[in-house]
Amino acid sequence: MVEQFNPEKRFVRFVEKREDGFVLFEFAVGEPEIFAEMILKEEDYVIFCKEQGVVMIDEDSNPIDEGNDFEWRLRDATQKRIDK
Incomplete structure (x- = not known):
């Protein structure tokens, strides 16, 4: 059974x-797989x-699939070269 999208989570x-x-950090509403990358002062x-x-x-509760070419973060672009 698939869990319903809950915007309260x-x-x-x-x-x-x-x-x-x-x-x-990454912030998500409803589903942890759909997130925004954010930055704030610690406090x-x-x-x-x-x-x-x-x-x-x-990583234990929601692992990142490093082998998936579509699973990347904006911060990855500063550390990886994207070839054509």
Whole structure:
């Protein structure tokens, strides 16, 4: 049985804390697979997560399929070369 889309559910996947104090993370509404990449100061990130009532996700609860060419993040473009 497929779970119904629920816009009340909010998900966050922590990506990294940068040296300048900003936190990179993915934020999703309803489905963790459809997300926006976001960046906030650490204190704002903590407030954001609390106010949104997020469910934290990680590799165990929602793995990234590295072998899937369609599964990439904007941040990947800064580290990988995309050949034609």
